[in-house]
Ligand code: AMP
């Protein structure tokens with residue numbers, strides 16, 4: 001079997017390492033992959049949004065199954081294009097990926113089907129939005145409608161910040177066309193939980209819960225990033241919360257997408273906030289989270305490829321999705337200065353014995369050496385019986401990995417540890 005994975009970050013590395021456990025798979029191609037992924041897959045220099053080239057490669061190389069991991073190719077219709085050529089895929093078609101691709105769509109969907117989320121208003125006129133924020137409750141949350149590399153959400157603590165956000169998104173087009181419409185929503189409070197789930201459009205099977213650490217600095221200070229570390233399971237996601245989420249959020253979302261003629265297949269990511277009024281949806285993603293995947297998949301006991309094929313075939317109900325009764329922690333090592341400006345090109349050294357725990361995100365291979373090439377460079381995941389052991393073990397491995405200008409948070413998992421006490 002030849003499997004193709006679209007994408008080239010730490011999440012894709014985690015997916016590929018897990019897929020390799022399946023002995024049916026002979027070759028895995030990563031498009032484009034990266035210097036670290038090259039140890040586990042054949043990397044091909046085709047960009048993740050170059051859909052024409054991806055399809056051409058898949059057809060010419062007789063690919064049996066494709067996993068489309070990142071948001072942009074999904075929203076652009078990569079699955080539709082591959083399926084047209086008869087190549088089965090893991091991931092939603094474009095008409096379902098819109099659940100992440102348009103916040104206006106997802107908010108309206110939740111309102112129409114009574115799925116709990118923050119109260120909101122939609123604007124496609126900057127002047128009307130500016131008028132609204134003059135009297136809106138503060139803090140207020142302003143979101144660009146479309147994809148914005150995870151940066152399209154601004155939490156305005158003052159009226160001036162809210163106005164600046166509207167101007168930069170809608171008038172200055174900071175996120176391009178993604179800012180033609182905006183959502184302005186109620187500020188919610190409570191711990192956040194990420195729940196990735198497998199779905200074939202009929203049933204939904206949640207994976208083990210996780211917690212991301214989005215801010216760049218210790219104690220949740222500094223700018224928002226793509227994610228600086230994760231732990232699983234998330235202690236705030238109790239059995240009661242899980243039951244409530246299944247009944248009020250997960251199943252209603254799958255049904256709503258079907259009712260809209262937009263059946264979702266693949267990984268549906270629920271970004272939740274556990275408020276005093278119960279769990280509410282902060283955002284949907286149409287894909288695996290990064291770096292959530294780096295703690296969730298290492299805990300998966302069942303075979304990933306079998307589950308993926310079941311989401312495509314509609315046989316997920318009969319397919320086991322089981323997780324180890326253990327804890328995982330992933331610490332992201334980034335380039336100092338991320339997410340703003342950072343230097344690249346420094347050599348990375350990883351001792352061989354910890355390489356299986358390392359998921360490479362931003363590195364390239366040059367003359368047999370691995371060099372930093374991105375903001376988030378790699379993630380280090382440890383698994384243990386207790387969360388504390390997993391965290392300690394992950395940091396011990398981090399200390400053995402070297403590159404100049406390395407930066408990481410020192411408090412990954414601390415909030416979760418306190419919540420357990
Ligand atoms: P997103 O890019 O949609 O993941 O949002 C980034 C972060 O903004 C989320 O992880 C939350 O921490 C925060 N956020 C988004 N929406 C709200 C909201 N309505 N209330 C409070 N925080 C929010």
Ligand code: GLY
Nearest residue numbers: 212227289290291
């Ligand atoms: N870690 C958050 C995301 O993947 O969107």
